[in-house]
Amino acid sequence: MSAPPGLDDAPLLSARGVTVTYGRRTGCRDVSFDLWPGEVLGIVGESGSGKTSLLGALSARLHPAAGSVRYRDRTGRVADVYRLTEPERRALVRTEWGVVRQNPRDGLRLNVSAGANIGEPLMAIGARHYGAIRAQAADWLERVEIAADRIDDPPAAFSGGMQQRLQIARNLVTGPRLVFMDEPTGSLDVSVQARLLDLLRRLVADLGLAAVIVTHDLAVARLLAHRLMVMQGGEVVETGLTDQVLDDPQHPYTQLLVASILQV
């Protein structure tokens, strides 16, 4: 496992005053935070809280109306994501980031084999050896607990949980440093969720990944995130260590959220 970073490392991702609007409607307003390598930040809130807009702005898919998103790449260079040229931005997303969508069908090619799905990001960054690509795909299938003999099957035939695990493999095969996830277990059954969360936990720890995870499920946040931001009505109402925010919530909305969780 990679050693945890020193405290004097520079942040990996910095958001300042990020505001997303849709015409006169506000998606999210004035969001600022720093994220360090190896840290997982959970963004929690209910529908309409602005968390999805925020994730879109952070992951270079939604141009914010105001504010900036800065990322420090492997060479140490800090780039303002929205000041990059389109080719630079795409290269960044391709080589340093991963984006895991809630519905795995949005993040996969359903009619192409599982192996090709995992291999495509490698081919996109120039891999040209079939045997090596296939070997890496097989390795990742094992890591996400998909049977090796499914490598040539198209994911259209997979269960939802398998599709989601395949999407994760497809995103991690290029060795990104930062992964954005939108409700990664949102479309899965509870028993399947547990397995996926366990996988995510281990991968994040083993690979030293930084991640921004949007979820409405506080249990998922508790399990995966080091820090939490609670959003309501487009604004961040509370932020802090995950266990502190969930065990000692300060904001009325956070207290309401925590108190609303049903016990099994």
Added chain:
Amino acid sequence: MLAGYNFAYLDEHTKRMIRRSILKAVAIPGYQVPFASREMPLPYGWGTGGIQLTAGIIGRSDVLKVIDQGADDTTNAVSIRRFFARTAGVATTERTAQATIIQTRHRIPETPLKAGQIVVFQVPIPEPLRWLEPRESETRVMHALGDYGGLHVKFYEDIVRHGRIVTTYDYPVLVNDRYVMRPSPIPKFDNPKLDMNPALLLFGAGREKRIYAVPPHTRVKSLDFEDHPFTVERWDRPCALCGAPDSFLDEIITDDRGTRMFVCSDTEYCRGRSAAKAGE
């Protein structure tokens, strides 16, 4: 020449527009240049792009050869050759070595080309990424970013399913180490001829309104995997007529009992070789 028509059918302004597109295409090898494709006296799908290219560049002293699937005497080749004979009054030929402009559908002649010759290819679908991405806006960005990983996905799948890459014609190529291009539905056998050819190669798609080019002596590499390199078709016998061991052969059924023979698809090349042999 027909009275009342422009030289080679198109007006001079249109030719200028086409030549500007050609110049841009030559300046950026393999890049698809949009052009204002005109209405031609034959429908889309019959070579309107090629004809516009030829009409744009042909001059009184040019000698034109037109082939279709390698043969000078197929219906379309005959029609197009006659079209230019009537609208431009230019000399025409079947001899590859004598032609200054060769318009072709689906083959490159076997006779090696020379500096100063121009080959005009008829292209149905110019966009190599169209099967992967239906949006034109998106494919343009993919070309701009050199985003060609998805193309190799198809090859990967071929190897998974068939053990080898199964594309056999219109096989995508990387031009000048930059743009991926469809060389028109020529058999992959002809792809090596594209590489470092002394002739100028022009490609026209009339319906899709695109012109692209490979200037003389340009690197053209067929896409493949390092461990599944590009290979061409081979036959286990020579041409039945002229004995050529290394030309592209067509399979011809000669009677109702299924008797077949393999002969050069390039009829002029075959005739030339047969004549040379007979003269020996």
Added chain:
Amino acid sequence: MEPVLRVEALRKSFTLHNQGGIALDVLDAVDLTLRPGECVALDGPSGSGKSTLLRAIYGNYLVSSGRIRVTHKGAAIDMAAATARQILDIRRHTIGYVSQFLRVIPRVPALDIVAEPIRARGHEYESARAEAERLLRRLNLPERLWHLAPATFSGGEQQRINIARGFAVAYPVLLLDEPTASLDADNRRAVQDLIGEALARGAAIIGIFHDAEMRARVATGTYRMSEAKAA
């Protein structure tokens, strides 16, 4: 010897916004100093804020006012004012916490739970696991349970996993909340030995021990919680 932990004028109150905004004052002006080799037992009736104090020191609860100064990597840091990142680092290296109840994560086997804090400090999986096995053996947790997730274990088994996890790393400061509540005599003795060894190597411990005998054996001092002021 220099104190490793200094709690100064610590106040903690909870405001329940969704219940009319009532405020509960739980901690009022707590002052406590801890030196290496000391084991302070928190003394007070139920509701006097013992667990709250431990959680506040660990950063699990925010403080309303006051300071919690801990010596972390040679420098003094106030937990009450530290950033989330600093607190995470302090938890990784300096302060360990054994809570009353094991928080169970589905599918993670007991051994991995115990090994996790060792791995969080960058150690290899194999050596972390070996140390986890050693601790579980000491706490008499049967080997057949090591590779199972503890969701179905008894309270005593879960508590022993919790304890093993807390002692897996040689923290300078250890916070123990009822470490032996569900344990039998043998295991209580094992925990007592672990505490003794930790103190001997210079750790400083604050503990809540309802078991008077345990308290008598390990505590080097007592801190009496004052009654909370009525809201």
